[in-house]
Amino acid sequence: MNLIVAVDKKWGIGKKNDLLFHLKKDMKHFVEYTSGKTVVMGSNTLLSFPGSKPLKNRVNIVLWPGGKDVEGAIICQTLDEVFAKIKEYNPEDVFIVGGAMMYRTMLPYCDKAYITKVDADGEAEVFFENLDSLDNWVLEAQDEYIEDEGYMISFCTYVNKAPKAY
Numbered sequence: 745m746n747l748i749v750a751v752d753k754k755w756g757i758g759k760k761n762d763l764l765f766h767l768k769k770d771m772k773h774f775v776e777y778t779s780g781k782t783v784v785m786g787s788n789t790l791l792s793f794p795g796s797k798p799l800k801n802r803v804n805i806v807l808w809p810g811g812k813d814v815e816g817a818i819i820c821q822t823l824d825e826v827f828a829k830i831k832e833y834n835p836e837d838v839f840i841v842g843g844a845m846m847y848r849t850m851l852p853y854c855d856k857a858y859i860t861k862v863d864a865d866g867e868a869e870v871f872f873e874n875l876d877s878l879d880n881w882v883l884e885a886q887d888e889y890i891e892d893e894g895y896m897i898s899f900c901t902y903v904n905k906a907p908k909a910y
């Protein structure tokens with residue numbers, strides 16, 4: 745399975761249960777990668793979306809212990825339930841989309857991580873793992889930096905040499 749995230753130069757990803765930056769080109773990239781696919785998230789990420797509504801045109805799997813039914817989402821009470829649900833889909837079509845806790849939990853199981861690097865300090869409160877410091881993650885490809893809403897961003901692909909089975 746895959747993971748997709750935007751990080752600042754300290755690998756920060758969020759603050760006050762919101763994104764650090766609102767970037768049009770990065771959002772387009774996210775939609776292109778995830779539309780028609782299955783996205784997996786923690787409860788805080790669902791609650792951070794406009795109206796706390798799941799993402800359109802995607803299967804939304806949400807880990808929310810104690811959470812009630814949400815129209816357009818599959819609410820899982822436990823991590824085991826999440827894994828059981830994910831197994832129903834082609835691993836190539838599954839994307840972990842946050843937040844910090846969900847990324848940390850699922851990172852060892854992911855084959856690929858699509859990382860948007862933002863060359864700025866967003867003064868984050870929550871962080872992603874620094875993949876450059878992990879032996880089994882390798883930077884496979886990196887696009888040129890481009891401008892997006894006044895920030896310089898670069899789309900990167902990291903590959904996990906030893907993903908854990910699930």
Ligand SMILES: NC(=O)c1ccc[n+]([C@@H]2O[C@H](COP(=O)([O-])OP(=O)(O)OC[C@H]3O[C@@H](n4cnc5c(N)ncnc54)[C@H](OP(=O)(O)O)[C@@H]3O)[C@@H](O)[C@H]2O)c1
Pocket residue numbers: 748749750751756757758759760761762763764785786787788789790792807808809810823841842843844845846847849870
């Ligand atoms: N930069 C990006 O690309 C990006 C993408 C997505 C999100 N974000 C940001 O990330 C921040 C949210 O991160 P977060 O860590 O607070 O939220 P999160 O991972 O979305 O949600 C955390 C909650 O989900 C449940 N959960 C997640 N993993 C679990 C696990 N392994 N076991 C049991 N329950 C689990 C728990 O729910 P309960 O508390 O209900 O038990 C937990 O409190 C926000 O600032 C958001 O904007 C950034």
